[in-house]
Amino acid sequence: MFLYLRPIGHIENTILSELIDPVNEAFGVLVKVDLPMDVPENAYDPGRGQYHSSKILEEMSETIPEDASHVLGITDVDLYVPQLNFVFGEASNKVAVISITRLRNEYYGLPKDYELFKNRIIKEAIHEIGHMFGFKHCPKKECVMHFSNSLEDTDTKSYRLCSKCQALF
Numbered sequence: 308m309f310l311y312l313r314p315i316g317h318i319e320n321t322i323l324s325e326l327i328d329p330v331n332e333a334f335g336v337l338v339k340v341d342l343p344m345d346v347p348e349n350a351y352d353p354g355r356g357q358y359h360s361s362k363i364l365e366e367m368s369e370t371i372p373e374d375a376s377h378v379l380g381i382t383d384v385d386l387y388v389p390q391l392n393f394v395f396g397e398a399s400n401k402v403a404v405i406s407i408t409r410l411r412n413e414y415y416g417l418p419k420d421y422e423l424f425k426n427r428i429i430k431e432a433i434h435e436i437g438h439m440f441g442f443k444h445c446p447k448k449e450c451v452m453h454f455s456n457s458l459e460d461t462d463t464k465s466y467r468l469c470s471k472c473q474a475l476f
């Protein structure tokens with residue numbers, strides 16, 4: 308069985324490649340890049356100018372490859388759930404999605420920093436995959452399962468599970 312990384316809309320191949328080893332190391336899973344999927348237009352809320360992540364998860368669930376244990380979608384559209392202004396990602400049991408839109412410095416008018424951008428993507432990917440593996444949010448700020456309410460939280464955490472979370476794995 309494989310954990311699939313699925314581009315939703317256009318995502319650079321280099322971004323997908325950068326995720327393979329860290330995801331493999333974090334969870335010991337075999338990782339494959341999936342075929343791309345279009346961004347589901349029914350998930351778009353014109354009033355908010357954002358996509359409802361739960362609707363993307365529903366659409367993803369309909370096309371899970373036979374040899375997939377889990378599928379992580381990666382998209383460059385801004386995501387929300389109704390209770391929040393935005394989300395970096397959302398997960399259910401077998402499918403999860405992350406948005407890279409708010410992980411770029413440029414989104415905040417700051418200078419481009421590819422290393423930082425890449426590290427943020429890895430952390431958010433591992434976080435949502437962690438949820439698919441049953442991990443809940445962790446109070447430790449340095450743990451990858453700590454909830455990111457802002458980019459500062461993402462930058463503070465590492466890509467690793469803390470020892471307490473690791474012990475649950």
Ligand SMILES: [Zn+2]
Pocket residue numbers: 434438444453454455
């Ligand atoms: Zn979370």
Ligand SMILES: [Zn+2]
Pocket residue numbers: 445446447450451452453468469470471472473
């Ligand atoms: Zn933890």
